[in-house]
Amino acid sequence: MKIESSLIWAETKLKNSCNRPRFEAELLLAHFLKKDRTYLHAFDNREIENIDGFKKLVERRANYEPFEYIVGSVSFYDIELEVEQGVLIPRPETEILIDLVSNIIEKENITSIAEIGIGSGAISIVLAIKFPNLKIVATDISKIAIGVAKKNIEHFKLENRVEVIESNLIDEVKEPIELVVSNPPYIANNFKLEPNVANYEPKEALFGGEVGDELLKKIVLSVKKRGIKYLACEMGYDQKEPMEKFFKEIGIKRYKFYKDLAEIDRGFILFF
């Protein structure tokens, strides 16, 4: 099959699962051929060898598998990270959390932080690249996430400054820490997610409990108990009210909520 006709075939296949089927068809074919998209336009009459290999990728996307798992990578902040099924695909809104944490690190000259739930390594790696004096201990309960995070950390040669350990929250973090950052699972267990998320992304990265905010509350309590000065967390769009009530109940006076670019409540920073 020629490039142009295979793109027409793929576009039809992807109509239901993608918002931009032609664009994704081109991205998948470019990935498959290890070329960029301009090549497809310049040589649209060329025959594709092993067309079945390309068709398999398209079938996976037509079954709603996220594009990032199929190609095995994701753009996040200003870097590319490896991802695979079993680890959450980092979302653009988490970049806001990184910028807010960066402001605190800069202003307070912070050199030691922890991340709860490292996933692919997105937050810790960007922060470690931004701040060459920063040491990070990052935790996760998922062995797959820990494996992927370690690969990404090695790729950026950050093994000396980003340590990853298997731990519930910060239970196994023994060293003194000045700030904790986390994008934890915060979705309610029974929330109906889109098929590309529900059928492919790891449950332990998404669901925070019956209500959704259970793990967020445990994080707040564990950081408070350890006497760590700052906690920055992402949260769900509807969790500002319950979290604020919780802060008041446990005597936290200094806190700030933040919104994402769509003006939706997205997280908080606590100053203990």
Ligand SMILES: C[S@@+](CC[C@H](N)C(=O)[O-])C[C@H]1O[C@@H](n2cnc3c(N)ncnc32)[C@H](O)[C@@H]1O
């Ligand atoms: C929403 S994902 C965030 C991943 C990554 N930090 C990011 O922003 O893309 C949450 C991560 O927390 C991990 N996790 C869930 N429960 C945890 C716990 N009790 N202690 C530590 N990590 C946990 C999950 O395995 C998952 O990797």
